[in-house]
Amino acid sequence: MNHTSHPSGTPTVPAAPAAPTAPGVRQAQKQQTRRALLDAALGLLEQQNLSGLGVREVTRAAGMSPAGFYRHFPDLSALGVVLVEESLANLHDMFRAVFAESGGAEQLIDRAVEVIAAHVREHRAHVRFLARERHGGVREVRGAIAAELRSFAEEVAAAPAVRQVTEGWPAEDVRMLAELYVDRMVSTAAAFVEASPEEGERIARTVRLQLRLISTGSRHWNGS
Amino acid sequence: MNHTSHPSGTPTVPAAPAAPTAPGVRQAQKQQTRRALLDAALGLLEQQNLSGLGVREVTRAAGMSPAGFYRHFPDLSALGVVLVEESLANLHDMFRAVFAESGGAEQLIDRAVEVIAAHVREHRAHVRFLARERHGGVREVRGAIAAELRSFAEEVAAAPAVRQVTEGWPAEDVRMLAELYVDRMVSTAAAFVEASPEEGERIARTVRLQLRLISTGSRHWNGS
């Protein structure tokens, strides 16, 4: 994170020799190192837990001085909160992507598994972080994740494809079905995140079968 | 962990004044402080992660000197391994207790929820530990837990109540159903472990419904 040195590199190209520092450069640099801190933390959290992370460890991985950390976060838990928010926002996008287009149960299931796989491919560190801290040592974090998952369940319960099959059900039954779907999807993402490609294929087949079984059960559900 | 003091208490009852130290006293005392270490660690792990635990922390909680730790374990990870083994052995007992007596699907479901609740009541710390480290920061521990859960799934697949309904199914379908049951039961235990009594009642109702839905799905399953 050395924005300073600039050791007279490439004296040619005088087009922007000492660029008049258009306003906003400072804030941009700050955001850049802030992101470097977040990414460094995410990287370390691949093999560690949030409750065991250290300030010096993070700054070292980000290539900056320990003191610089406090220009961005008052605490390590503050950084953790940001990571939770990012991860949950991404996961929310994933859920919306699954239920964006409607279609038959079969197509919805195939689409769900594809979207989950793509999400893990693109946000591996975030997903691993969520899986790890969902039952991790920080109560505040666990609570935030649990609350967001409940909200996802409500969203799933309100999705057209689900409403169609749960028409006339008592509210509690609808909720348990939605929670079942959410839990299965999150667990699947967590399973994808640390699986080799061939294991991933097996997991995908398994979860497709499981979602189909749940779908079958819901179509034959009698509220007794 | 002071087995020493013995300040000449109750001079009456000379039956065993300075008991001739029947053989085995030493080993018994050792096992006792070893257990104290394990219990102290389990206690600390209620609010912390295995990867963030410290030797001094554990010995302090157990009321003994840091150096004494190394008379029992070479490492903190060695202690962690023991905790994993204990927790998984207990969980194994739980699964066997669920499928011990056979009966109709309804009775099996009710029995399962009761057994899970009782297990959590009696082994709260162990269950929390498993939930936390199942996706925790220690690869070795994650692997051990995953392997054991797979073996539980095989056991569930072989249970009479399950074999009855999966007669004629392809092996892969049987496995996905068994894994679905195992995952739901473990997740339920994890949910119980940090829930107030009234939340616990809601969780119990929800999981009963979900297990019934899965059971319904399996009875209407067509392998297509």
Added chain:
DNA sequence: AAAGTCGGCAAACAGTTGTTTACTGAATGG
């Protein structure tokens, strides 16, 4: 072009950590 803001740094602070050392005294076995 001068004055001010502020992100990042080196250094220092007091505590903590894991692990080893030599030791003590009770349990053990002859």
Added chain:
DNA sequence: CCATTCAGTAAACAACTGTTTGCCGACTTT
């Protein structure tokens, strides 16, 4: 009863931790 074993101890070790301090120099505003 005496010699041996050995669980637990206190002290010391270097290495590490979170956080604060004063400072510098590049960005920003006037």
